[in-house]
Amino acid sequence: MTSHTDEVAEPGAGFDSRGMGLRIQKKLLGKMSSKSIAKHFIDETTSKVLDTTYKIIKEYSNKKDAEKMMKYLIKIVVKVGILYRNDQFNSDELAMAESFKKKFHSLAMTVISFHEVEFTYDSGFLKSSIEECRQLLHTLIDRHLTDKTKGRVDYVFQSFCDENLMDVIFAPEGKFRDLMANIVINLRKMMDEGNL
DSSP, X not given: OOOHHHHHHSTTSSOOHHHHHHHHHHHHHHHSOHHHHXXXXXXXXXXXXXXXXXXXXXXXXXXXXXXXXXXXXXXXXXXXXXXXXXXXXXXXXXXXXXXXXXHHHHHHHHHXXXXXXXXXXXXXXXXXXXXXXXXXXXXXXXXXXXXXXXXXXXXXXXHHTOHHHHHHHTOTTOTTHHHHHHHHHHHHHHHHTTOO
């Protein structure tokens, strides 16, 4: 006669240690602070971009909005990273991830160009690129993450699509010029390191 624990551990008994491990990682993620998550999952250069983005959002809006956006953004990045590292994406989703990476790289190049080259800023083009990234990310996470997380994705991308924010960020003599210069330096570094 086998004990209850032996039955659970037997193949086909419905126990999936890998799936359970993934659920536990996601659950722990929900209980961790943004700074704690960032230390363990996000490299130094990406962290600098996020910190500078936080400063911009805080000054543009307020501390509460900036903290909420960074918390959501970090959780999204980490959850997608956990799914990827645990081989949860099928071949179609891996192709989608590659499309997202290329589109996001292109978006970063656009941001760099708009900052460095006067009179190139085009809010409509930028909003369209951000929206394409949002749609690709939604397709990638559709069968893996909750509606709550999908709502966070929408919140983050809609925040970056704020035309007034974009206008202020890319104003040639605007108050965020130095912070944007810092972001551009680190975006370039991320590209050099192969992280973007």
